[in-house]
Amino acid sequence: MADAWIVLVAVLALPGVLPAVTWAGRQPAALFLAPLVGSVMAAVAVEFELAVGGSLVTWYTVVALAANAASLAAWAALRRRGGARSTRALGPRQAPSVPSGLPSLATLLLLAGAMALPVSALRVPMIGYDTNAIWLTHTLLVSGGHNVLHAGLQNPAYRSSNPDYPPLVPGAGALVLVWSGPSQLHDVVVLVGLLNACALGALGAGVAAAVGTGSRPWPRALATVAGAAVSAAGFAVGGQYAANGYADLLWSAAAAAAVVWGLVLPRSLRALAVAWACAVVAMLTKNEGLVAGILIAGLVATRYALRPGTWSAGRLARAGAMVALPAIPGVAWAAIIRGMGIHDSFFGTNSAEPPAARLVPTVSAVGHHLAVLPAALAVAVVGTMTLHARRRRLGLAGVGWLWLAAALVSGAIVATYVFGADEIHWWLQTSVDRTTMFSQIALLADMAVWTVVAGAGAGERRRRRLGLT
């Protein structure tokens, strides 16, 4: 377990910290983001290993150096402009809160503390079915270098491992094996669990930031608790998959973090950068994450680049670029894989069951795992009816963006089940508890944000009576 921590901090977070701080600023989210940025670099290194040749370590060094050089240049440029550009609001509302000093440290400690118990489960050497069949197999292929990886992904012996799955977990995992030795496969599982915690930390930091910088201590404290609670609850949604090496919680939590930073918090370059980084993590982790990440990037681009009444070719082009830019690493992997003649197994053959017959059990199973939906809906309706003005004062986006993201991603997942090839009951039984994690976490995050909005009014009456506001 110690080896995975060392790799998380020294191999992934250290090269990721400059890009994370440059774009996200010195805030709690940056600390959680740094290892995720490092794991994205590992995934990109796998793409070069597969497409060009060579080994993971060589390409990881090259990618990390290039990313840090680019970040250094960007940091210098931002500094020359007075350092304020990245915090500048991109619209009529205020920039997102960037707590500093003690509040920031307290947020960090509370977020980390909330995840201490679930992270403690990583000391148990659990390894899940898919972890062996997919993720560790791919990790070992990546660690074998270009020839092994290239031949392995096309080898029928590995067909059941879903060779088309994206390379973030295998890339980061192979870096652990370089450090701890190829037989220490549970260290890869621990690393995936720690990356889960980082993604949930980025999500929790986003919820905590919803309160804004000028808030008083009590609302700020409540926001921090809400952020910590959503991180802990996210782990609970992950269940056994949070600690046994499955990649589902990673893409789900990263995608939910992208939603909060990109579709809830006020528009700013920093919020956009965090949203993009989280979306890229989701896209490089699983195929569902790729679809979810692109959909979320599309919504973020719409929110940032297109406003009612201001549609023009230039703005449409800008929005298109805002989708394309974060999608490059994920789409590049899909292109490389398709170029090798590898396709996913879900749509390979025609199903014997007609789509209509598959729809009913799919909707039923998805609905069964969205037990949080009624409560989230009630909070959203009451919040929208009564707290909308306060939410606007905090500079937060309308609640519709988050719900639209959850609906679109859920729709894409339902469509996959309905038009896919596998026998539907078996498929749902073995996967729907994992494919619905994103929607569950996104809805929990929405409830947490509304709690922050509700808490932002704490003491408002008294202050108004005393003429303090």
Add this chain to the structure above:
Amino acid sequence: MSLHRRTLPSLFVVALTLTVFGLEIGRGTQAVTAETSPASVSAWRSASDQQVCWFRSIRSALPRGAAVIVETANAYDQQRLTELATPWARPVTTSGRAAWVLTLRPGGRCGTTPTATRRG
């Protein structure tokens, strides 16, 4: 007046959110408690030790780069042996292309131990 109108809804939002989060985190805590129980730890440690043992046995039984076909009764065991042979050996799916056969035999140093046989 408008503040009064917002107080009750605010309490409703906070109370319902606290309830849902409390239930969710409570469920998660129970799961972690079960996963970290001595019985669970012991069972997982045995499985993990066996996996490491299989990993090392495969490397001592097969020459590097060997074309090997994995033959087991259980599909999951087949996947795990294929995984653990990677990237040391080169798993194949047709026996005609295999120089070695990798199977599981009861007993040996792993309890159930991978055994490699060279094909005639």
